[in-house]
Amino acid sequence: MKNKEYFSTGEFAKLVNVSKQTLIYYDKYGIFSPMYKDENNFRYYSLSQFEALDTLISLKEMGVPLKEIKEYLSDKDIEGLVELLKNKNEAIKNQINKLRHISNKIENKSLKLEKAIKQRLIKEPYFKRCDPTYILTSSVESKDYKEIMAKIIDFINRCREKEVFDNGNSIGGIIKKEDILNEKFNNINAIYIVIDNKTITDDVNVKPKGIYACINHRGSYDTTHISYKKLIDFIEQSGYEIIGDGYENELIGYLSAQSQEKYLIELSIQVQKIK
Structure with missing residues:
Protein backbone atom coordinates (compact mmCIF):
# COMPACT_ATOMS: atom_id res chain seq x y z
CA MET A 1 0.00 0.00 0.00
CA LYS A 2 1.38 3.39 -0.99
CA ASN A 3 0.68 4.97 2.41
CA LYS A 4 3.14 2.56 4.02
CA GLU A 5 5.96 4.40 2.27
CA TYR A 6 4.91 7.71 3.72
CA PHE A 7 4.29 9.32 7.08
CA SER A 8 1.03 10.79 8.25
CA THR A 9 1.01 14.38 9.48
CA GLY A 10 1.24 13.25 13.11
CA GLU A 11 4.04 10.77 12.42
CA PHE A 12 6.09 13.25 10.41
CA ALA A 13 5.54 15.94 13.05
CA LYS A 14 7.06 13.66 15.70
CA LEU A 15 9.92 12.74 13.39
CA VAL A 16 10.96 16.37 12.82
CA ASN A 17 9.99 17.53 16.32
CA VAL A 18 7.36 20.10 15.35
CA SER A 19 3.67 20.25 16.13
CA LYS A 20 1.06 18.76 13.82
CA GLN A 21 -0.57 22.19 13.64
CA THR A 22 2.70 23.69 12.31
CA LEU A 23 2.75 21.27 9.36
CA ILE A 24 -0.90 21.99 8.62
CA TYR A 25 -0.18 25.75 8.77
CA TYR A 26 2.81 25.45 6.43
CA ASP A 27 0.71 23.50 3.96
CA LYS A 28 -2.27 25.83 4.16
CA TYR A 29 -0.15 28.87 3.29
CA GLY A 30 1.96 27.14 0.66
CA ILE A 31 5.20 27.18 2.61
CA PHE A 32 5.81 23.44 2.87
CA SER A 33 3.40 20.90 1.48
CA PRO A 34 3.13 17.14 1.91
CA MET A 35 4.38 14.79 -0.79
CA TYR A 36 0.76 13.94 -1.64
CA LYS A 37 -2.82 13.93 -0.33
CA ASP A 38 -5.15 10.97 -0.66
CA GLU A 39 -8.80 10.97 -1.72
CA ASN A 40 -9.80 11.92 1.85
CA ASN A 41 -7.42 14.90 1.76
CA PHE A 42 -5.14 13.31 4.36
CA ARG A 43 -1.56 14.59 4.15
CA TYR A 44 1.38 12.24 3.65
CA TYR A 45 5.08 13.13 3.86
CA SER A 46 8.20 11.42 2.57
CA LEU A 47 11.48 10.91 4.42
CA SER A 48 13.15 12.72 1.52
CA GLN A 49 11.39 15.91 2.72
CA PHE A 50 13.08 15.79 6.12
CA GLU A 51 16.18 17.79 5.16
CA ALA A 52 14.10 20.47 3.42
CA LEU A 53 11.86 20.94 6.45
CA ASP A 54 14.85 20.86 8.81
CA THR A 55 16.46 23.67 6.79
CA LEU A 56 13.18 25.59 6.80
CA ILE A 57 12.98 25.34 10.59
CA SER A 58 16.61 26.43 10.95
CA LEU A 59 15.99 29.46 8.73
CA LYS A 60 12.93 30.36 10.79
CA GLU A 61 14.97 30.07 14.00
CA MET A 62 17.54 32.39 12.40
CA GLY A 63 14.82 35.01 12.04
CA VAL A 64 14.18 34.60 8.29
CA PRO A 65 10.54 35.60 7.60
CA LEU A 66 8.29 32.80 6.37
CA LYS A 67 7.46 34.92 3.32
CA GLU A 68 11.13 34.89 2.29
CA ILE A 69 11.40 31.15 2.92
CA LYS A 70 8.29 30.58 0.82
CA GLU A 71 9.79 32.56 -2.06
CA TYR A 72 12.92 30.42 -2.03
CA LEU A 73 10.98 27.15 -1.87
CA SER A 74 8.82 28.31 -4.78
CA ASP A 75 11.80 29.22 -6.99
CA LYS A 76 14.12 26.42 -5.85
CA ASP A 77 17.02 28.80 -6.43
CA ILE A 78 20.10 26.91 -5.20
CA GLU A 79 22.44 29.91 -5.65
CA GLY A 80 20.00 32.03 -3.72
CA LEU A 81 19.85 29.46 -0.94
CA VAL A 82 23.65 29.35 -0.68
CA GLU A 83 23.80 33.14 -0.36
CA LEU A 84 20.95 33.16 2.15
CA LEU A 85 22.55 30.47 4.32
CA LYS A 86 25.97 32.17 4.23
CA ASN A 87 24.48 35.54 5.21
CA LYS A 88 22.45 34.08 8.01
CA ASN A 89 25.37 32.00 9.27
CA GLU A 90 27.52 35.14 9.41
CA ALA A 91 24.77 36.90 11.36
CA ILE A 92 24.64 33.98 13.81
CA LYS A 93 28.41 34.09 14.33
CA ASN A 94 28.19 37.80 15.06
CA GLN A 95 25.36 37.18 17.50
CA ILE A 96 27.34 34.40 19.20
CA ASN A 97 30.31 36.74 19.62
CA LYS A 98 28.03 39.41 21.04
CA LEU A 99 26.42 36.96 23.47
CA ARG A 100 29.85 35.63 24.47
CA HIS A 101 30.94 39.20 25.23
CA ILE A 102 27.79 39.84 27.26
CA SER A 103 28.32 36.57 29.14
CA ASN A 104 31.94 37.48 29.97
CA LYS A 105 30.83 40.94 31.06
CA ILE A 106 28.13 39.55 33.37
CA GLU A 107 30.53 36.96 34.79
CA ASN A 108 33.07 39.70 35.50
CA LYS A 109 30.40 41.78 37.22
Missing part, protein backbone atom coordinates in the same frame (compact mmCIF):
# COMPACT_ATOMS: atom_id res chain seq x y z
CA SER A 110 29.42 38.79 39.33
CA LEU A 111 33.02 38.14 40.39
CA LYS A 112 33.49 41.82 41.27
CA LEU A 113 30.37 41.80 43.45
CA GLU A 114 31.50 38.60 45.20
CA LYS A 115 34.80 40.33 45.94
CA ALA A 116 32.92 43.39 47.17
CA ILE A 117 30.94 41.28 49.63
CA LYS A 118 34.22 40.10 51.16
CA GLN A 119 35.69 43.61 51.05
CA ARG A 120 32.80 44.93 53.13
CA LEU A 121 34.13 42.97 56.07
CA ILE A 122 37.43 44.90 55.99
CA LYS A 123 36.77 48.14 57.82
CA GLU A 124 40.31 49.27 58.64
CA PRO A 125 43.06 50.51 56.28
CA TYR A 126 45.42 47.90 54.88
CA PHE A 127 48.39 47.44 52.55
CA LYS A 128 48.41 45.26 49.45
CA ARG A 129 50.98 44.51 46.78
CA CYS A 130 49.74 45.01 43.22
CA ASP A 131 51.03 43.84 39.88
CA PRO A 132 51.16 46.31 36.99
CA THR A 133 47.66 46.79 35.58
CA TYR A 134 46.68 48.08 32.15
CA ILE A 135 44.08 50.83 32.32
CA LEU A 136 42.29 52.87 29.69
CA THR A 137 42.21 56.49 30.83
CA SER A 138 40.59 59.78 29.88
CA SER A 139 41.38 63.20 31.29
CA VAL A 140 38.50 64.98 33.02
CA GLU A 141 40.34 68.02 34.35
CA SER A 142 37.72 70.73 34.58
CA LYS A 143 35.98 72.88 37.16
CA ASP A 144 32.66 72.67 35.31
CA TYR A 145 30.46 69.82 36.57
CA LYS A 146 28.50 69.44 33.32
CA GLU A 147 31.71 69.34 31.30
CA ILE A 148 33.08 66.62 33.57
CA MET A 149 29.88 64.57 33.22
CA ALA A 150 29.96 64.97 29.42
CA LYS A 151 33.52 63.62 29.37
CA ILE A 152 32.55 60.67 31.55
CA ILE A 153 29.57 59.82 29.30
CA ASP A 154 31.79 60.10 26.22
CA PHE A 155 34.31 57.74 27.87
CA ILE A 156 31.58 55.20 28.66
CA ASN A 157 30.29 55.29 25.08
CA ARG A 158 33.81 54.83 23.75
CA CYS A 159 34.23 51.76 25.95
CA ARG A 160 30.98 50.31 24.64
CA GLU A 161 31.99 50.87 21.04
CA LYS A 162 35.22 48.95 21.64
CA GLU A 163 33.97 45.79 23.31
CA VAL A 164 37.48 44.90 24.46
CA PHE A 165 37.14 47.75 26.95
CA ASP A 166 33.48 47.20 27.84
CA ASN A 167 34.32 44.27 30.11
CA GLY A 168 32.12 44.77 33.14
CA ASN A 169 34.76 46.56 35.19
CA SER A 170 33.59 49.73 36.90
CA ILE A 171 34.91 53.16 35.98
CA GLY A 172 37.19 54.68 38.59
CA GLY A 173 38.87 57.98 39.25
CA ILE A 174 42.53 59.01 39.52
CA ILE A 175 43.76 61.73 41.86
CA LYS A 176 47.24 63.15 41.39
CA LYS A 177 49.79 62.67 44.14
CA GLU A 178 50.12 66.45 44.56
CA ASP A 179 46.39 66.86 45.13
CA ILE A 180 46.39 64.08 47.73
CA LEU A 181 49.27 65.71 49.60
CA ASN A 182 47.41 69.06 49.48
CA GLU A 183 44.19 67.36 50.65
CA LYS A 184 42.33 68.19 47.43
CA PHE A 185 40.58 64.85 47.47
CA ASN A 186 37.79 65.87 45.09
CA ASN A 187 40.17 66.86 42.27
CA ILE A 188 39.65 63.94 39.91
CA ASN A 189 42.36 64.24 37.27
CA ALA A 190 41.26 61.34 35.08
CA ILE A 191 38.86 58.43 34.90
CA TYR A 192 39.90 54.89 34.07
CA ILE A 193 38.76 51.35 33.50
CA VAL A 194 40.89 48.24 33.98
CA ILE A 195 41.41 46.28 30.75
CA ASP A 196 42.56 42.71 30.35
CA ASN A 197 45.34 43.15 27.81
CA LYS A 198 47.63 45.78 26.37
CA THR A 199 45.91 47.37 23.42
CA ILE A 200 47.47 49.71 20.90
CA THR A 201 45.91 53.05 21.74
CA ASP A 202 47.27 56.30 23.09
CA ASP A 203 44.88 56.22 26.05
CA VAL A 204 46.20 53.01 27.60
CA ASN A 205 48.41 53.50 30.64
CA VAL A 206 49.75 51.30 33.40
CA LYS A 207 48.81 51.43 37.04
CA PRO A 208 52.29 50.87 38.50
CA LYS A 209 53.40 47.75 40.28
CA GLY A 210 54.06 48.23 43.96
CA ILE A 211 52.61 48.58 47.44
CA TYR A 212 49.32 50.40 47.87
CA ALA A 213 47.71 51.65 51.05
CA CYS A 214 43.97 51.00 50.81
CA ILE A 215 40.75 51.72 52.62
CA ASN A 216 37.19 50.68 51.81
CA HIS A 217 35.14 53.86 51.93
CA ARG A 218 31.49 53.44 52.83
CA GLY A 219 29.22 56.19 51.61
CA SER A 220 28.93 58.70 48.79
CA TYR A 221 31.78 60.25 46.85
CA ASP A 222 31.12 63.52 48.64
CA THR A 223 32.40 62.01 51.88
CA THR A 224 35.54 60.28 50.60
CA HIS A 225 37.68 63.01 52.21
CA ILE A 226 36.96 61.42 55.58
CA SER A 227 38.41 58.08 54.49
CA TYR A 228 41.34 59.73 52.69
CA LYS A 229 42.40 61.49 55.89
CA LYS A 230 42.12 58.26 57.83
CA LEU A 231 44.18 56.49 55.17
CA ILE A 232 46.91 59.15 55.21
CA ASP A 233 47.15 58.90 59.01
CA PHE A 234 47.51 55.13 58.62
CA ILE A 235 50.28 55.58 56.04
CA GLU A 236 52.25 57.97 58.24
CA GLN A 237 51.80 55.94 61.42
CA SER A 238 52.96 52.80 59.61
CA GLY A 239 56.22 54.46 58.50
CA TYR A 240 55.33 54.78 54.82
CA GLU A 241 55.27 57.70 52.41
CA ILE A 242 53.12 58.50 49.39
CA ILE A 243 54.98 58.08 46.08
CA GLY A 244 52.17 57.84 43.52
CA ASP A 245 48.66 58.76 42.55
CA GLY A 246 45.44 57.70 44.23
CA TYR A 247 42.87 55.39 42.60
CA GLU A 248 39.18 55.14 43.36
CA ASN A 249 37.57 51.80 42.48
CA GLU A 250 33.81 51.47 42.94
CA LEU A 251 33.04 48.03 44.37
CA ILE A 252 29.38 48.59 45.17
CA GLY A 253 27.55 51.43 43.47
CA TYR A 254 24.23 52.43 41.98
CA LEU A 255 23.60 48.99 40.46
CA SER A 256 23.50 47.13 43.76
CA ALA A 257 23.26 49.72 46.54
CA GLN A 258 19.93 50.98 47.86
CA SER A 259 21.38 54.43 48.48
CA GLN A 260 24.66 56.34 48.17
CA GLU A 261 25.27 55.74 51.86
CA LYS A 262 25.60 52.02 50.96
CA TYR A 263 28.29 52.60 48.30
CA LEU A 264 31.61 50.82 48.79
CA ILE A 265 34.61 52.48 47.13
CA GLU A 266 38.15 51.17 47.45
CA LEU A 267 40.60 54.05 47.79
CA SER A 268 44.23 53.15 47.12
CA ILE A 269 47.46 55.18 47.08
CA GLN A 270 50.88 53.97 45.99
CA VAL A 271 53.35 54.08 48.89
CA GLN A 272 56.78 52.90 49.95
CA LYS A 273 58.46 52.27 53.28
CA ILE A 274 60.46 55.25 54.54
CA LYS A 275 64.12 54.28 54.62
